[in-house]
Amino acid sequence: MIRAVKGTRDLLPPSTSVWNHVEAVARQVFSSYCYQEIRTPIFEETQLFARGVGEETDIVTKEMYTFEDRDGSSLTLRPENTASVIRAFIEHRLDQRPGVQKLYYMGPMFRRERPQKGRYRQFFQIGAEAIGSESPAIDAEVIEMVLEILGRAGLSGYQALINSVGCADCRPLFIARLREELKDKAHALCGDCQRRAASNPLRVLDCKVEADQPIIETLPSILDYLCERCRPHFAAVRQYLDDRSIPYEVKPRLVRGLDYYMRTTFEVVHGSLGAQNSVLGGGRYDGLAESLGSKIPSPGIGFSIGEDRLVMAVEEGFPARGPDLYVAPLGEPALRHAAVLARDLRRQGFSVEMAVEGKLKRSLELANKLGARFALIVGDNEMESGVYALKDMASGDQSNVNRAGITERIGN
RNA sequence: GUGGGUGUAGCUCAGCUUGGUAGAGCGCCGGAUUGUGGUUCCGGUGGCCGAGGGUUCGAAUCCCUCCACCCACCCCA
Numbered sequence: 001m002i003r004a005v006k007g008t009r010d011l012l013p014p015s016t017s018v019w020n021h022v023e024a025v026a027r028q029v030f031s032s033y034c035y036q037e038i039r040t041p042i043f044e045e046t047q048l049f050a051r052g053v054g055e056e057t058d059i060v061t062k063e064m065y066t067f068e069d070r071d072g073s074s075l076t077l078r079p080e081n082t083a084s085v086i087r088a089f090i091e092h093r094l095d096q097r098p099g100v101q102k103l104y105y106m107g108p109m110f111r112r113e114r115p116q117k118g119r120y121r122q123f124f125q126i127g128a129e130a131i132g133s134e135s136p137a138i139d140a141e142v143i144e145m146v147l148e149i150l151g152r153a154g155l156s157g158y159q160a161l162i163n164s165v166g167c168a169d170c171r172p173l174f175i176a177r178l179r180e181e182l183k184d185k186a187h188a189l190c191g192d193c194q195r196r197a198a199s200n201p202l203r204v205l206d207c208k209v210e211a212d213q214p215i216i217e218t219l220p221s222i223l224d225y226l227c228e229r230c231r232p233h234f235a236a237v238r239q240y241l242d243d244r245s246i247p248y249e250v251k252p253r254l255v256r257g258l259d260y261y262m263r264t265t266f267e268v269v270h271g272s273l274g275a276q277n278s279v280l281g282g283g284r285y286d287g288l289a290e291s292l293g294s295k296i297p298s299p300g301i302g303f304s305i306g307e308d309r310l311v312m313a314v315e316e317g318f319p320a321r322g323p324d325l326y327v328a329p330l331g332e333p334a335l336r337h338a339a340v341l342a343r344d345l346r347r348q349g350f351s352v353e354m355a356v357e358g359k360l361k362r363s364l365e366l367a368n369k370l371g372a373r374f375a376l377i378v379g380d381n382e383m384e385s386g387v388y389a390l391k392d393m394a395s396g397d398q399s400n401v402n403r404a405g406i407t408e409r410i411g412n
Numbered sequence: 413g414u415g416g417g418u419g420u421a422g423c424u425c426a427g428c429u430u431g432g433u434a435g436a437g438c439g440c441c442g443g444a445u446u447g448u449g450g451u452u453c454c455g456g457u458g459g460c461c462g463a464g465g466g467u468u469c470g471a472a473u474c475c476c477u478c479c480a481c482c483c484a485c486c487c488c489a
Contacts, residue, residue: 003480003481006480006481057487058486058487058488059487059488062413062487063487063488080488080489109489111487111488111489113486113487113488114413114414114484114485114486115481115482116482116483116484116485117482117483117484118489119487119488119489123489124489125489127489192485192486203487256488258488267489274483274484275483275484275485276487276488276489278488278489279489280489281488281489303489304489305489306488306489307489308489309489310489328447328448330447359446359447360447360448360449361445361447361448361449362449363448363449364448364449364450365448365449365450366449367449368449368450369449369450375448375449377447377448379447380447381447389447389448391448391449393449393450394450396448396449396450398448
């Protein structure tokens with residue numbers, strides 16, 4: 001048997017209705033914030049991600065699906081979409097368009113990791129980028145917007161975490177300080193942290209090992225090292241969030257794994273997701289455009305929702321919806337009559353299923369299993385009189401209604 | 413890349429310790445009901461027991477190898 005390849009999966013009904021719901025909500029919210037959709041290619045030149053995401057990141061060093069094209073060029077399935085969006089922004093001179101460029105996207109990304117709960121090799125992200133301003137007001141608006149999506153998608157019980165990771169001026173100073181502290185303290189930490197202390201000291205701050213926490217508490221906070229530009233920026237973001245009464249927690253130890261993040265970073269976590277508890281991550285990336293070859297500075301901020309994870313968290317308790325009406329014709333003449341009737345009702349916007357074979361008993365059985373709200377019986381009597389038997393499947397009540405009566409009853 | 417867990421019917425699982433050639437519930441199909449679903453009752457469909465090898469008169473069960481899936485680490489959405 002041929003199966004879906006490791007880390008990929010088929011999304012089947014009824015789950016796909018949840019996916020559609022999440023995507024529809026996102027599009028509505030994006031639209032209300034005047035974000036417009038951008039669709040970039042699924043694969044790009046490998047260099048784009050190597051330079052955009054960061055040569056030393058895990059994504060680039062061990063997780064990319066990279067292959068050689070027939071002409072020898074190196075291509076890569078996108079592991080994330082921000083680099084592509086910035087590439088398109090530069091390529092098409094979107095900086096020449098008026099105002100902040102507000103773009104959103106949704107679609108599959110690819111990373112070759114070991115799959116586990118909430119992690120797949122092909123996974124889906126819904127994201128947005130606001131490019132062209134470094135105003136903290138944009139940061140707050142972006143965070144507000146993404147929380148709006150989560151709420152309207154039906155997610156509750158989540159926690160928003162924010163932080164500032166500084167900029168090219170202040171972060172190096174902090175990292176230097178951190179390295180110094182770790183020289184004395186690293187030996188008491190877990191094995192992973194000892195390794196991180198050398199390779200990526202910021203990661204030590206994010207360690208989840210319980211025994212390490214007392215020591216990690218004593219390490220310096222990046223917030224104490226923010227420079228004269230970053231500190232007021234972060235304060236303003238917080239002020240704007242407070243103005244909106246948006247609940248969040250400042251987590252100075254929140255670090256992100258992609259090189260391009262600077263200043264504001266944020267994340268939303270949810271309890272029902274297993275070890276991969278992050279539903280979305282995002283942040284500011286003011287230097288990214290330049291590092292991808294833009295001659296003009298194009299500061300930006302964006303986020304990406306892990307759609308697989310959001311769907312997982314929202315799916316339970318999502319109501320299954322059956323057809324509005326199940327039409328059960330009795331015999332061939334009735335079927336022809338019922339088919340026209342079904343078409344007209346569908347044109348009116350109702351979801352209508354019609355039995356194309358089988359006895360009445362069987363049809364009602366199916367109407368019940370499919371969760372139809374009403375069943376309509378169309379037989380010789382009904383065709384002759386124009387009065388149909390309409391059955392409320394929940395109560396079992398059956399009434400005789402004419403053609404207009406059908407619309408009226410199922411329309412409520 | 414590393415560690416742990418699990419593989420038996422479409423699904424959830426029992427059986428494995430103490431080898432004797434497969435079970436339950438749910439689902440699906442049909443009947444009780446010639447134009448009336450849900451509850452109930454009756455019947456039926458359905459599995460080379462993950463794959464290969466070994467031990468044995470005999471293996472779902474014991475041993476070995478492999479594979480797949482899941483969870484976790486790393487890291488991230």
